[in-house]
Amino acid sequence: MSDTSTNLVPLMIVVGVLASFIVVGLLTKAKEATEYLFAGRYIGRVGGGAAIASNWMSAASLMGMAGLIYLYGYLALAYVIGWTGGYVLLLVLLAGQIRRFGKYTAPDFVGERYASPTARLIAAVISIAISVIYCVAQFKGIALLFGWLLGLPYRSALLVGGISTILYVVISGMLGVAKNQRMQYFVLIVSFILPLMFLARKLGYFWILPQFGYGAAIDGLSHEAQRQFVTPFASGSLFQWVALCFTLMVGTGGLPHVLSRFYMVPNIRDARWSVVWGLFFIALIYWSAPAYAVFGRLMETRLGITLDPDTARSMADLVIIKTAVMGGLPQWLVGVLAAGAMSAAFFTVAGLLMTGAASISYDIYYRLINQRASEANRMAVAKGGTLVLALVVFLLALEPRGLIAEITAIAFALAGNTIFPAFLLGIWWERANRHGVIAGLLTGVLVTFAAPLFGGAFPLVAQLLPVTSSAIIGAPLVILVMIGVSLVTPPPPEEIRRFLAEEVHGHMD
Amino acid sequence: MNDNRRYDVNLFRPKPGYMRDEVKVILLVLVGWGVLTFGFQLLLRLFAEPVTGESWLTRLSFFNLPLHFWFTGQFLPLWFVILCALFNLFIDKLTERHSRRRDFRDERHLH
Incomplete structure (x- = not known):
């Protein structure tokens, strides 16, 4: 496979799929006006689950997860568990209660619950930071895909990808394209599993359910690759596994754009059941990700390729595409796979930039700077905010420090160290007050970035609080700080x- | 201070009635969540033989996969789906029971 040529067929498929979302969005918008009277906006529990799953799916799930499993085997299953188990926490501890609390956004909840504009501001800045970090990972995925499609080096591909994403967001917004999350999920799942079925069939494994058929392929790996892949804690210690997994779990319960699905749902009982469906739909993809990783390793074994760790790491995020190409899948099918990952990244960026911009415009500009701002004025700030955030994301993505899933994990660590404790105590302990939450949020930020800040001077800090896994110590610590400070203040x-x-x-x- | 006590909200000291029943279900689900997720990893570590890191948990195979890989990669996500469904079933039942009791109480109040 040459790295500098354009892959025309896949490119056309990616563009076609993205364009079809706009077309369908416009058609549903026209239809909605007439159907509204009969069906209302009720989408049902299964449809609600598909919406939860498509809201969740991003380049981290579709590209990054397979990449990390490819590199680290069992250690990276912590991502699979962390990103599913977190929904249990979210459902049992927060979903129903935040619905009854009835605020619109995470900063809004923190501001109202703790009756403090300062806490609202800190929570808003943290939410924006979470969105930005999350988007950096998406931009990296978009750039890698564009790089492969167009045969461009990373930075040029980032420029093309970044501009395309923003144009897509702007055009969809201007045309008023209705979001169709059920269709999004359908496209994502088909684009991820169909190529996998082809691969399994081609390689001679059970292809009807490749999620369960890949096990036999592990036997075909070289002895070393097999040990590396399967042996627990070969690539990381028990502490590393548990810390990463726990961090991703509490992070799931603290991600503003995930929590926001529950603030205003019309019926909490349906919303609770749609979590079950959503989790199942997410699991369908997560059961498949290890299969790509195993098939990737298998192909290398069969072709006699041995990559040194650095090379393997540099290509890990594209492992699903590389595996599909090495496996000799038809061009159009590789295109379908790329289109799924690309649309997941596009929609995630669109959603997160708009959440972030809404936070700038409402929580910061309107609530704190100019309470008499007109609707038009706030809209202008939101639009400007979207572009500013996109620029920040672009600049950070020029020099990405980790793999897609690792960058995303930092956003989870931040959410788990700050928003999650603020919500947990905010809901379950009436005595938690504004002093407590402000101290807690600041401690959480400090803990999240302790490893890059102080890790050089104090190696122990880097060991105990790895930047992707700090919440196992961070979240309990922040909860204790919040309790302590709240108890000594009114x-x-x-x-x-x-x-x-x-x-x-x-x-x- | 006496006045403050009326608004006690505490996960570990829930008020009698609906909240106490709800918290019981929550804590049960969390135990099932934590023990199977983290307890299993601890077992893996405890049984791991020096140098190879293998044990009977990694040598047994299930669905073509080493048992531990199957348990973590395939069973645990399914387990979370089951836990969420069980939680919803219990909460649905709880809500119905308590709203019937509330309606009954309100009715008696009226007469």
Whole structure:
């Protein structure tokens, strides 16, 4: 495979799939006006689950996860577990309660619950930072895909990819394209699993359910690759596995764009059941990711390729594409695979940039700077904010420090060290107050970035608080800080405590 | 201080009634979540033989995969789906029971 030539057929498929989302979005918009009376906006539990899953899927799930499993085998299963197990925490501890609390965004919740504009500002800045870090990972994925499609070096591909993403967001916004998350999920799952079935069939394994057929392929790996892949803790210690997994779990429960699915749902019972479907739909993809990794290794074994660790790492994020190409899949099918990953990254960027910009415009500009700002004024700030954030993301993505899933994990660590404790205590302990949450949020930020900040001077810090896995120590520490500081300062206003006791936890009394 | 006590909200000291039942279900699910996820990794480490890191858990095979790989990579995500479904079933039942009790109480109040 040459790295500098254009892959025309896949390129056409990627462009075609992205364009079809716009066309379908426009058609549904026209239809919605007439159907609205009958169906309303009710999408049902299964449809709600597909929406949760497509909201969740990004380049980290479709490209990064397979890449890390390819590199680290069992250690990287911590990503599979962390990114599914987190939904258990979210469902049992937060979903119903934040619905009854009824605020719109994470900073809004923190600001109202703790009755503090300062806490709202800190939470807003943290949410924006989470969006930016998450988007950097997406931009890296987009750049790698464009690089492969167009035969460009990374930075030129990043420029092309970044501009295409922003144009896509702007055009969809201007045309008022309706989001069709069920269609998105359908495209994602087909584009990920269809090529995998072809691969399994071509390689001679059970192809009807390749998620379960890849096991036999492990026997075909070279002895060394096999040991590296399967042996638990060959690539990392028990602590590293648990720390990473726990961090991703609490991060899932603290990600603003995931939490936001529950603030305003019309019916919490349907919303709870759609989590079950959503988790199942997510698991369908996560059961498949290891198969790409194993087939990738298998192909290398069969072709007699041995990559040194650095080369393997540099190509890991594209392993799904490389595997498909090495496996001799038809061009159009590789295109389908790329189109799925590309649209996941596009939609994630679109969603996160808009969440981030809304936070700039509402939580920072409107609530703190100019309370008399007009609607038009706030819109202008939001639009400007989107572009500024996109530029920041672009600059950070020029020199990405890790693999896609690793960068994403930093966003999870930040969310797990800050937003998750603020929500957990905010919901489950009426005594938590603004002093506590401010101290907690700041501690969380410090812990998240402790390894890059102080890791050089204190190697122990880098060992205990790896930047992708800091929340195993960070989240409990932040909770303790919040409890300690809250107890030595006056309780929060009676009004909010009554609201918590009577509305959030007393709806059945 | 007496006044403050009326608005007690605490995961570890839930008020009697719906909240206490709800918290029981939550804690049970969390135990099932934590023990199978992290407990299993601990077992793997405990049984691991020096140097190779292997054990009976990695030598047994299930669905063509080494048992531990199958358990973590395939069973645990399924287990989370099951846990979420069980949680919803319990909460649905709980909500129905308590709303019936509430309706009954309100009705008696009216007469």
